[in-house]
Amino acid sequence: MSHFKLNKIFDLQSLMVIHGRRQRIIMLCLAISFSLSAWLTTKGMFDKAIEAGVANMEGMITAAMSAAVAATALGCATILLMGVAAETFRSQRFAVALLAVTLIPFTAGISTYNAILGNAGPASLVYDMRDKAEEYSVYYHSVAADATGAQTAKSALEPLEASICALADGEDNGGAITGSGGKGAVYAAYLSGCTSIRKILETLSETVIRTSERQITASDILATLQDIPADTSLSVFERQTDFRAETAELQNLIKENSAENVANRLTAQLDILKASVATLDVKNGSFGQKQSGAIQSLKAALGLASDTIDNLTNSSAVMVLRAPGKLLEMGEAVAAHWKRNIPQILLAILIDGLALWFAGLLMLSRSIIEKGSS
Numbered sequence: 001m002s003h004f005k006l007n008k009i010f011d012l013q014s015l016m017v018i019h020g021r022r023q024r025i026i027m028l029c030l031a032i033s034f035s036l037s038a039w040l041t042t043k044g045m046f047d048k049a050i051e052a053g054v055a056n057m058e059g060m061i062t063a064a065m066s067a068a069v070a071a072t073a074l075g076c077a078t079i080l081l082m083g084v085a086a087e088t089f090r091s092q093r094f095a096v097a098l099l100a101v102t103l104i105p106f107t108a109g110i111s112t113y114n115a116i117l118g119n120a121g122p123a124s125l126v127y128d129m130r131d132k133a134e135e136y137s138v139y140y141h142s143v144a145a146d147a148t149g150a151q152t153a154k155s156a157l158e159p160l161e162a163s164i165c166a167l168a169d170g171e172d173n174g175g176a177i178t179g180s181g182g183k184g185a186v187y188a189a190y191l192s193g194c195t196s197i198r199k200i201l202e203t204l205s206e207t208v209i210r211t212s213e214r215q216i217t218a219s220d221i222l223a224t225l226q227d228i229p230a231d232t233s234l235s236v237f238e239r240q241t242d243f244r245a246e247t248a249e250l251q252n253l254i255k256e257n258s259a260e261n262v263a264n265r266l267t268a269q270l271d272i273l274k275a276s277v278a279t280l281d282v283k284n285g286s287f288g289q290k291q292s293g294a295i296q297s298l299k300a301a302l303g304l305a306s307d308t309i310d311n312l313t314n315s316s317a318v319m320v321l322r323a324p325g326k327l328l329e330m331g332e333a334v335a336a337h338w339k340r341n342i343p344q345i346l347l348a349i350l351i352d353g354l355a356l357w358f359a360g361l362l363m364l365s366r367s368i369i370e371k372g373s374s
Contacts, residue, residue, distance in 0.1 A: 124333035176224030
């Protein structure tokens with residue numbers, strides 16, 4: 001046997017040794033990756049069972065058995081495929097590739113999907129709760145603008161009430177407005193205005209008290225919503241349950257605030273008051289001019305009060321925002337927050353997709369041996 005042939009045989013044997021070593025390393029890597037894949041798949045199925053509300057003994061046993069069977073079946077199929085890929089010849093590689101393709105839908109739909117949920121699902125649910133907590137804070141303050149604006153309206157109307165009531169007393173006692181004291185038309189108009197605005201202020205005061213109490217409760221709820229996602233003493237699903245309970249209570253407060261309907265109620269009261277002033281009869285002559293001027297002044301003052309309420313109405317209408325949506329389900333949360341979970345998602349894909357890469361590597365390694373033997 002020539003020296004050249006001996007060298008070729010020696011090189012071929014070396015290639016086969018290297019090929020065998022690669023195969024053993026790949027099998028070890030696959031065993032490790034399948035262990036992680038099986039755990040994540042099981043965790044994903046457990047989490048879905050808990051989220052769906054079927055986390056009883058039967059449901060959890062079913063999830064565990066499903067995960068075990070899926071992991072075993074897919075793992076054995078992949079390992080056997082690796083063995084074939086390591087020994088296949090060039091003419092058989094298309095069949096091996098076809099076998100690998102037939103595994104992809106089952107691997108992706110069962111193992112990879114549940115692995116992504118198990119690895120990125122809980123974190124995504126926490127991200128969703130954090131975002132919803134911020135949205136509820138902004139939303140509550142927008143829908144509460146009408147009720148909280150009662151304090152602003154009250155502060156604006158108090159000087160007007162003091163002025164009109166003082167003029168009514170002055171007109172009655174000494175004719176402070178017309179120069180002729182007594183309970184005439186001007187006095188009646190100013191007294192009516194004084195009484196009406198005083199009732200409005202009483203309404204506002206009651207609203208301010210109720211709103212302040214609700215504001216304290218809402219602040220506590222909003223603070224709790226901020227804290228719930230970070231409470232690691234509870235599972236993510238228990239945190240979701242607490243979060244929903246708190247948001248339901250917050251929605252009740254929002255309904256109570258909406259029932260106040262402060263701006264519209266006050267506008268209606270002022271419209272009735274202005275209409276009553278406009279129907280008053282006044283005398284002719286210089287005294288009548290004084291009466292008319294006094295009535296016009298009263299109507300202007302009431303117009304100022306009406307503008308204040310209108311501003312409250314307009315500002316409330318502009319600030320109201322859309323209510324936050326419900327908490328997302330796990331799959332939806334992963335899709336919504338995928339940018340925050342890129343490493344976790346890629347890891348889940350890698351541990352299942354690596355088998356196909358290894359299969360290609362073994363076929364390439366085998367082709368090197370074939371070339372060396374030709």
